[in-house]
Amino acid sequence: MKSFDINQQLITNTMKPSKEKDEIAAAEGTLVYHGVKHGHSYLSQQCLINVCKTIFASSTVANNLSCARTKATSIAVNVLSPCFTQHLLDDLKKSSYFSLLYDASNKGNAKLFPFCVQFLSATGVRKGIIDLIDDADESAIKIFANAHQLLLDNGLDIHGLTALGVDNTNVNVGDNHSVYSLFKDEVPDILKGNCYSHILHNSVKHAHRVLPIDIEQILLSIYSHFSRSAKRVNELKQYYEFYEQDFKERIDSQFFGAACRYRLARLPIDKQNMLKTSFIEFLSKIIFYENIEALTWNQVIQCIDMLKIKGLNEDCLFDEYTNIKSMFKTISDQSIPISDQVQAFVKKQNDITVTNICDDVTDVDDDYSTGAKRVRSDQLWMLLLSLTKSPNFKKLICFLYSLPCSNAYVESAFSQMKHLLSDKRSSMTTELISAELKIRLNSTLSCTELYKYILSSEDLLRAIKSDEKYTFKRKCV
Incomplete structure (x- = not known):
């Protein structure tokens, strides 16, 4: 009888309710995500698990946490990284066009190529990393082969590729034999x-040679002067604040310097007023804010002729153009500011509010910042396109916003790698580096939001609890 009681107790202790298993799996996934986002080592994460068990001894979830180095690495590589990358690809496939961005960098004895994408999603311009090779x-042939195979492996239509965002080197964008020329054979x-x-x-570097003074030495002297004294x-800083205020006052008072005033005085009054008005309008629209009301049909036609977008119906496009301008006037006349309308639209498009509170991980841009009362043009366009049925104009806007203006996003991937591959984490494999980069760059959830997200996702819970996440076990099978 005594033996039966012991066996019954053992069976009772090992049987865990389904909800409790889900909470344990979600906690393990969140701790791995937290460690990757904040740059913790897997030894540090293993130590954190032991600390949690000691501090929260009365917690059943904490006592059953099991997430040492092997399991944490498997969750990062085979669960979280594929999940966020798949979400990125799903959004990309909903867009008509995208651009491919890449660069190369030496990390130890390895030559690493991060391949990234830029496209217009439902909430504005989105960028992310697809893979690290x-x-x-x-050579141009090898880079092209890797990029082309990458597109095929991820089910991306090469005819939706609008541009290559790369460094200005001959191997990338040379006219005769380069990655660009090889892609141009397939996408003219x-x-x-x-x-x-x-x-x-490069322009500044070459211009230095013809200047009578050494600009570089002057800049170094200025930096040395200010860096030594707080x-x-x-x-x-006070000077810059004064300058910005002075600039605003100049616009309000319409004073742009004595020389400008004397020149204007020689012109007729109507000419003076016209020039002042046009200059202030230019500053207001170009420097401070891009106003859709200033968009003309002639500018739209110039874009179409230059970009050669196929499948556009120009007759329908004109109707859509007038409807969009009318809709912009309608939302501008409402009592709710446009910035609040845009932010409400962005929040509605996301299942979970995407406010990243992991501040110590540097984000590439303030895509999801809601603190500042500013309107991002890409998000405003998506709001207008959601309010009007404009398939042709949406195609044009998707094409334009897929074009990269710089290669800064790929450079930011190298900055992230600098933190990943430190002296204390020198034994990381390329697969693990790639996984951590995908988690850092493709995810926008805070650590607390991820816990709720994992609990609501049966697929993630199943993957975390399954032995299939271990690569060595899958190979044995």
């Missing part, structure tokens, strides 16, 4: 997404 061959209308940051840098830095 380790290949020592930097593909564009060069030249990195304008590199172009500006007081000087504070005075410089």
